[in-house]
Amino acid sequence: MLTANTTPAEKLRALRGLGVLGGLAGLIVALMVLPAACTAGVNARDSARWFDGVPADLDTSGVPQRSRILAADGTPVATFFYQNRVDVRLDAIAPMVRKAVVAIEDSRFYEHGAIDAQGTLRALVSDLGSGAVTQGGSGITQQYVKNLLLTQADSVAERRAAKEISAARKIRELRYAVAVEKRYSKDEILRRYLNIAYYGAGAYGIEAASRRYFSKHASQLNLAESALLAGIVRYPFAYDPTRHPEAARKRRDTVLQRMADLGYIDQTTASAAERQPIKLHVQDVKSGCVTSEAPFFCDYVQRDILANPVFGKTAGDREKLLKRGGLTIRTTLDRKAQKAAQRAVDAHVPAKNSAHKAAAEAMVEPGTGRIKAMVVDRRLGSDKVRGKTWINFAADADHGSSIGMQAGSTFKVFTLAAALDEGLPFGTRLMAPKEFTPVGYRDCKGNRVGDPGTSLHNAGDGEGGKPFSIVTGTQHSVNTFFLALEKKVGLCPTVRMAEKLGMKQATGKALQQYPSFTLGINPVSPVRLAAAYAAFGARGKYCSPVAIAQITDASGHRLKVPSAHCEQAVDKETADAVNYVLRGVLTKGTAAGQGIGRPAAGKTGTVDDFSAAWFAGYTPDLASAVWVGDPRGGYKHPMSDLCMDGRCYGPVYGATIPAPIWHQSMIGALEGTAESPFVQPSSHFFSKGSGEERAKLPDVRGLKVGDAAAKLRAAGFKVRIGAPVKSDYPKGTVADVSPSSPRPGDTITLRPSGGKQKHRDEAGGRRRGLPG
Structure with missing residues (x-):
């Protein structure tokens, strides 16, 4: 106007x-x-x-x-x-x-x-x-x-x-x-x-x-x-x-x-x-992953779509499809597993912890590659805010900007698998010196690498200076044993085994090939490591990790999604043998006591100078990899004498924090599900015995049952009481013990004496009236 x-x-x-x-x-x-x-x-x-x-x-x-x-x-x-x-x-x-x-x-x-x-x-x-x-x-x-x-x-x-x-x-x-x-x-x-x-x-x-x-x-x-x-x-x-x-x-x-x-x-x-008043019930809908209950898994899916040409020729086309296309993206996320993993990570490494440490975990289903959970202890957001990060420590660089973290002894599994794949039995024994100088290693191009190498030693557990079998060397994670085993098997076969199981650096580059390969020098992501371990749970069937199960557009048409490309990467018998060895890690090895009440296997990982710690473990139904470290740089901020939120750990190994996180999250994720057994290894792996160390069994025959049981338990054995037997030992004392040549931690059966028995000839003669 x-x-x-x-x-x-x-x-x-x-x-x-x-x-x-x-x-x-x-x-x-x-x-x-x-x-x-x-x-x-x-x-x-x-x-x-x-x-x-x-x-x-x-x-x-x-x-x-x-x-x-x-x-x-x-x-x-x-x-x-x-x-x-x-x-x-x-x-x-x-x-x-x-x-x-x-x-x-x-x-x-x-x-x-x-x-x-x-x-x-x-x-x-x-x-x-x-x-x-x-x-x-x-x-x-x-x-x-x-x-x-x-x-x-x-x-x-x-x-x-x-x-x-x-x-x-x-x-x-x-x-x-x-x-x-x-x-x-x-x-x-x-x-x-x-x-x-x-x-x-x-x-x-x-x-x-x-x-x-x-x-x-x-x-x-x-x-x-x-x-x-x-x-x-x-x-x-x-x-x-x-x-x-x-x-x-x-x-x-x-x-x-x-x-x-x-x-x-x-x-x-x-x-x-x-006359009616306006009654609102406002529902605030946010766009993006920041407010999601599974923010880092969500971010992984988002990046999967934005980076994959299957969803559009250009980055602009892919972003337009995601934000305008009316897509319904059904993922592999298991909400129970996700919550269990998040609770476990947050309980052990809180988002705003006093030591500024971080933790990440990825869970993958064996035989399908489906990512069931993906968590970081931080919240998704600006790194300038304490307790937040944009970096997905559980994923590779193309799915979360992380350049990865050195894997430590979790990589020993690839040397183990390569050795078993060549037919080496469990009882194969190699000398594990206190120090090992790598000489004579060749990469997959035939080039000598590591000569002359710096002497490598064992971790702080003091192992070394004696021979170990494939079983005991793995259970105790002896560095010099695995360097010797890698040399026996060959560096290239070890690297090829890791590659067949999907391993590469988190940046996407090929794995570095040096003698210390078996000690985990390559920086990797938890999700890729979890997928590799999942292959052993699936008897050698490897599947690339996938997060998207199905996508339909606004019209209901199904779109093509990334495939897991499952294939038999490792012989079934080899995988069964790996499972047999790694089960012992949870019962009598470096992660003893971290079992989850069902058949499970795993491997600890401690990186040089305590710069990071890992645990990767699995059942036939679920695999998981956990990393704990410092985003500011592990070598600059090591966990050699860690105190965090009032709790002090001293030096942090794979069994110190990562294994308990794995233990808690796996129990929660698998709660209410039927357990699946591993397959017993082929007999040829036992051609040199079980590979287990034999333990000295105290002689408890003639002792009262209670005293005998106490003595055996003090020696590290478990005890069960069997049926009484007739013997010359006094009634109520131990008459029989089995097995006679047990392994450490085995269950010993004690059979009490039921009293003296008469000789057969004497009893028979009396019945027949013959001379005594």
């Missing part, structure tokens, strides 16, 4: 606006009489055909819809969107919503065509009289087209062109509106409009708006709620009930009265609805 206080610049802008509006008025009138004018000549006829034809570039399929990431059980993990929109059918929208929108936006919608002459001219007259655009005048079809063009605009220039007040834009919109009216029924146009319109507060479409303001589906909206949402569309910010409740209420009442005037509802019903 021009007033006495209007500035010259404002007057100039108003005059320009009037010029545009005047031009548009003439244009609209011309379009209305266009059919009649078509008979005037060839030019008019061609113009009519051009306007009335379907534009070649008309695309009504590009409306952005939000994508959802779901756990394996279908529960939501996260939502991604450019615009928060959930497209729904017309029958999924309450009838009162449809009536309310038609009443307030375009009451003659079902009567006129693409152009509403009455409404358009009325709006133009009003706008020309006021000197500004005060009434839209566009019908629902035109509004749908305008929203569609604005939504499909990718660049700033395209968005500006979709909103500018110009004759060219109006002609384009009107031409598209004519085409839309030809292509779709009125009901379908209304459905599309309801699904594309903006309702404020980040809600696009009626379903998202209903969930945003009332936490219910659009099909459940009552009359007052329907009128409120219908009224928001004209000015979404001004009528946002969370910001301007009074303005929203007045607008709602206007809609209700308009519905009564049109006969959609009676006046009594309208008045009753107007």
Whole structure:
């Protein structure tokens, strides 16, 4: 409106606006009489055909819809969107919503065509009289087209062109509106409009708006709620009930009265609805992984889509698919396992711990490669905030920006598997010196590496200076034994074994090949290590770790997803033998006492100078790898004398913190599931014995059973009492002990004496009356 206080610049802008509006008025009138004018000549006829034809570039399929990431059980993990929109059918929208929108936006919608002459001219007259655009005048079809063009605009220039007040834009919109009216029924146009319109507060479409303001589906909206949402569309910010409740209420009442005037509802019903207060039940929908219950798993899935060409040729295409494609992404996440892992990690390494340490764990299903859980002790967010990080320490660089961490002795499993694969029996014994100088190693190209090498030694357990078998060398994780075993087997076969089981550096580079390979010099990620160990649980079947099970787009079509590419990477008998050896780590080795009450196997890992610690373990049903270290740099901030939140550990080994995390998380993840056994190794692996050390058994025969049991337990054995036997030992004392040559920690069976027995000849002679 021009007033006495209007500035010259404002007057100039108003005059320009009037010029545009005047031009548009003439244009609209011309379009209305266009059919009649078509008979005037060839030019008019061609113009009519051009306007009335379907534009070649008309695309009504590009409306952005939000994508959802779901756990394996279908529960939501996260939502991604450019615009928060959930497209729904017309029958999924309450009838009162449809009536309310038609009443307030375009009451003659079902009567006129693409152009509403009455409404358009009325709006133009009003706008020309006021000197500004005060009434839209566009019908629902035109509004749908305008929203569609604005939504499909990718660049700033395209968005500006979709909103500018110009004759060219109006002609384009009107031409598209004519085409839309030809292509779709009125009901379908209304459905599309309801699904594309903006309702404020980040809600696009009626379903998202209903969930945003009332936490219910659009099909459940009552009359007052329907009128409120219908009224928001004209000015979404001004009528946002969370910001301007009074303005929203007045607008709602206007809609209700308009519905009564049109006969959609009676006046009594309208008045009753107007007396109702606005009752909101706001549901805040966040986009992205930050607020997810599984933030780092969510981030892994997001990066999987954004980095994989299977989801689009360019990074822009892939991001558009994720944020606009209306995808339903069903993942492999096991919510029970995820919660168990998160609780375990947080309990042992709190997010804001005083020592600034961090922990990460990944769980993978043997035989499928499905990632069941992925956790970091921090929360997803800026590293500038204590207790948060953007780096996913559980994943490789391409899925979480981590360059990986040295794996320590968890890599000894690949030397073990290579040795067993060559047929070496469990009883194979090698000397493990206190120090080992690597000489004579060759990489897979035949080049000598490590000559002359620095002398390597054992960890702080003091092992060395004596021979070990494959079994005992593994159970006690003797560095010099594994250096000797790696030399016997060959560095290249050891490296090839690791590669067959999916191992590579977290940066994506090939594994470094040096004599210390078996000691875990390569930086890797927990998820890749867990997948490798899972292969042993699956009897040698290796599957690449995968997080996505299925993706469907907005139309319900299934998209291609990354495959686990499962293959028999290791001979079954070799895997069975590895499982046999690693089971002993949990019963009598470096992780003794960390068993989980079912068949399980694993390996500790301690990195040089206590810069990091690992534990990787598995059952036939689930594998897990745990890392604990310092994100600031493990060698600069070692765990050689760690105190954290009031608890002091001294030097941290793989069994100190990582193994207890694994223990707690595995018990929680597998709770309520049936246990699966490992397969007994082939007999040829026992050709030199079991490989176990034999223990000295105290002679307890003739002792009272209780005294004998106490003596055996003190020697490290378990004890059970068997059935009594007749013997020359006094009744109630120990008469028989088995086995006679046990291994450390074995169960010893004690059989008490039932009293003296008579010799057979003496008893028989008496029965027959023969001489004594």
